[in-house]
Amino acid sequence: MSNNNVFAIATRRSPLALAQAHMVQAMVAAALGEAETAAEMVAPIRDYVSSGDRNLAGSLAEIGGKGLFTKEIEDALLSGNARFAVHSMKDMPAISPPGLVTAAIPRREDPRDVFLSPTSDSPWNLPQGAKIGTASVRRLAQTLGRRPDLKPVTLRGNVGTRLDKLDRGDADGTFLALAGLRRLGLECHATYIMPPEEMLPAVGQGALCVQAREDDDEARAIVARFNCPETEICVAVERAFLAGLDGSCRTPIAGLATITGGEVHFRGELLSLDGQERFRTERNFPYTANAIEEAASHGAEAATEIRDRAGKAFFDALGGSAG
Numbered sequence: 044m045s046n047n048n049v050f051a052i053a054t055r056r057s058p059l060a061l062a063q064a065h066m067v068q069a070m071v072a073a074a075l076g077e078a079e080t081a082a083e084m085v086a087p088i089r090d091y092v093s094s095g096d097r098n099l100a101g102s103l104a105e106i107g108g109k110g111l112f113t114k115e116i117e118d119a120l121l122s123g124n125a126r127f128a129v130h131s132m133k134d135m136p137a138i139s140p141p142g143l144v145t146a147a148i149p150r151r152e153d154p155r156d157v158f159l160s161p162t163s164d165s166p167w168n169l170p171q172g173a174k175i176g177t178a179s180v181r182r183l184a185q186t187l188g189r190r191p192d193l194k195p196v197t198l199r200g201n202v203g204t205r206l207d208k209l210d211r212g213d214a215d216g217t218f219l220a221l222a223g224l225r226r227l228g229l230e231c232h233a234t235y236i237m238p239p240e241e242m243l244p245a246v247g248q249g250a251l252c253v254q255a256r257e258d259d260d261e262a263r264a265i266v267a268r269f270n271c272p273e274t275e276i277c278v279a280v281e282r283a284f285l286a287g288l289d290g291s292c293r294t295p296i297a298g299l300a301t302i303t304g305g306e307v308h309f310r311g312e313l314l315s316l317d318g319q320e321r322f323r324t325e326r327n328f329p330y331t332a333n334a335i336e337e338a339a340s341h342g343a344e345a346a347t348e349i350r351d352r353a354g355k356a357f358f359d360a361l362g363g364s365a366g
């Protein structure tokens with residue numbers, strides 16, 4: 044496993060993944076003290092087609108859930124073909140594969156979801172029985188909870204593909220992460236930014252994960268320079284909450300931590316697939332940089348509370364492993 048001097052960055056080939064990899068490429072060049080014009084030389088981008096991208100039929104849950112979008116890229120790291128990998132934090136499995144670590148979490152982009160529709164200014168104002176296009180069990184449950192009459196349709200594919208499908212009338216409305224739209228320069232397509240009170244985002248949404256080999260001290264030291272301690276704490280709370288509840292994407296789970304005035308504020312929720320059952324909790328605690336484990340313990344404790352309140356029957360009904 045040779046560490047060549049080039050800091051190659053592995054990524055998926057989708058337009059969003061490439062945009063994110065280019066952002067990290069610029070950060071790596073800056074951390075190395077290189078001019079932006081040298082970025083492609085010092086940190087070339089190597090793109091891979093993931094099994095998640097190859098299997099676009101069916102829902103994520105059916106195909107096999109999280110990990111599908113990360114495996115090929117992680118293999119590139121482990122084999123030494125790349126020094127870094129860039130992932131959406133939202134797509135990361137609960138547990139890091141052996142030999143790899145999250146080496147940096149850059150400052151988070153806006154974590155909120157957006158609603159997109161050619162005809163309606165909000166999901167709540169869609170006509171009776173309208174088609175809502177989403178493959179996300181979380182977004183669907185959160186929507187059906189308030190609008191059980193809406194008809195779910197699958198609208199998978201890259202962000203651009205989904206916008207095309209929406210224009211063609213495959214659905215009357217859909218949801219996307221604001222972060223992704225922004226990174227693609229497509230924010231103008233957003234119809235309505237969902238307040239977290241109306242749609243709590245997915246755990247990790249809007250954050251990036253810069254992964255490296257655990258034993259690659261040189262690579263880890265470089266990206267540590269653009270790690271964002273606040274984002275790291277927020278992601279630690281949210282991911283501990285997710286891990287404590289299930290961690291798969293078959294369960295409608297949402298979680299968002301924010302920091303204001305030196306306080307971490309966390310909200311988490313678990314829903315039934317039809318959104319009719321909903322368990323919410325909150326935690327507030329002082330922000331301390333680097334207190335990752337303490338932050339994670341708040342998320343884990345919030346998960347235990349929700350798990351107890353929901354009860355075994357709730358998880359059995361989901362058919363999940365979170366019994």
Ligand SMILES: NCc1[nH]cc(CCC(=O)O)c1CC(=O)O
Pocket residue numbers: 131132133134218219220221222223247248249250251
């Ligand atoms: N599930 C795919 C995925 N993974 C991360 C993002 C958005 C970017 C982010 O959350 O940082 C998206 C698309 C979407 O949900 O709209």
